[in-house]
Amino acid sequence: MDNSTMHDFGIDVSRLTTTRKTHRPHVALCFDDHVFAVDTTRTFGNDPIQPDAYLITHAHSDHHGKSAMLSPKSICSEETARALEIRFGKDYMGQTFKIGETINIDGVEVATHPTHHTIGSCAFSWVNDNGTKTLVTGDVKDASDLPGCDFLVTEANYGDPADPSCYFEDDVAGLEQIIGDNVALGAYAFGKAQRAVSIARNAGWHDGISMDTKGYNLTKGLMSDCGHLNEIVEYNGGYEGLVIVPPWDLGKLPGSMKKYVLTGRQDYYYPAINISDHMDVTGLVDMVMDMQPEATLIYHPDGHRPERLAAHLNKVGCLAAALGELEI
Ligand SMILES: [Zn+2]
Structure with missing residues (x-):
């Protein structure tokens, strides 16, 4: 598949560049009179392509x-805007929406x-003047709420069918079993930590959960049903209830605590419980097969996985290319 496939859809796949002519991250989709940039950094005055919108998935x-959050042309969900503000300590300058709403972006x-x-x-979908329905997914954990489309723009975080680490299942039952006092979970502050809180609450853990400052602020700011949380300001003892901190902070907690890392990786010192924010390669391939788009562009992440997934999709009869393979 090359850019002519997308031209037939009325779409020009492009990349933003810096004034030094290096590529900005990810992709820009040009169609009709519009340019939608996806998951990229904001441009400056002299850049050759100026997008009408920065979609932040x-x-x-x-x-x-x-x-991108510092541009008035940025677009993301209300929760993503809040998460960006908490994470980076700046005001979000763009437009927000409630997930599920249809929004008007530059007349589209x-x-x-x-x-x-x-x-x-959040994923975004729209139909251009050619009648092509484009769906841009960002990273996906569960594709069941995504619509069908003609042109799919998606990810391959765990997209290499030849790599055993790209096959996994969440061990929710394993996590539920170990939840209790004097237990510490290593989880990234944004994403994994909120997933851990949600699993613990669903499993009936109603006591306190102690979290590092970043995880505490994000969880408190983003989850209305997080229950009683404590902020760990300093690692100096007296931790209440279940403890959730970044993996690299587990060593700062008392040796008497039972410690685990929520990860699919096997290279941590502490025992791993497989809880992922992603689909594995089977899920990614099933998503594309179920949607049956006419073409799939894999735009994320860096590295070889997008090409590996595209090669596999082509083999099973789904036309696909990785962004890095297109001559643009
Ligand atoms: Zn992600």
Whole structure:
């Protein structure tokens, strides 16, 4: 698949560049009279392409909301805007929406869909003058709320079918079993920590949960049903209830605590419980097969996984390319 496939859709796939001519992250989709940039950094006055909108799918750093949030042309869900403000300590300057709403971006009706990857994570879909329906997903944990489309723009975080680490299942039961006092979970402050709180509450843990300052602020600011939380201001003892801190802070907690890391990786000192914010490669392939788009563009992350997933999709009869393979 090359850019001519997208031209037939009435879409020109492009990348923003800096004044030094290096590429800005991710992708810009040009169609009709519009340019929608996806998960990229904001441009400056002399840049050759100036987007009409910066779509921010979610607040993870590798999707660059930290930069785009400072443009009045940025667009993201209310929760993503709040997460960006808490994470980066700046005011979000753009437009927000409630996930599920249809919004007008530069005259285009754009529908929004939850991807269940982080709180606030959201996919965008719209139809151009050619009648092509484009869906941009960002990172996806659960594709069941995503609509069908003609042109799918998606991710391959765990997209290499030849890599055993790209196959996993969440061990929610394993996590539920160990939840209790004197237990510490290592989880990233945005995404994994809120997933851990939600699993603990659903499992019936109604006592306190102690979290590091970042995790505490994000969870308190984003989850209305987080229950009683305590902020760990300093690691000096007296931790109440279940403890959730970043993996690298587990060593600062008393040796008497039972410690686990919520991860699919096997290279931590502490025992791992597999809880992921992502779909594995089976889920990604099933998502594309179920949607049956005419073409799939894989725009994230860096590295070889987008090409590996695109090659596999082509093999099973779904036309696909990785962004890095297109001559643009
Ligand atoms: Zn992400």
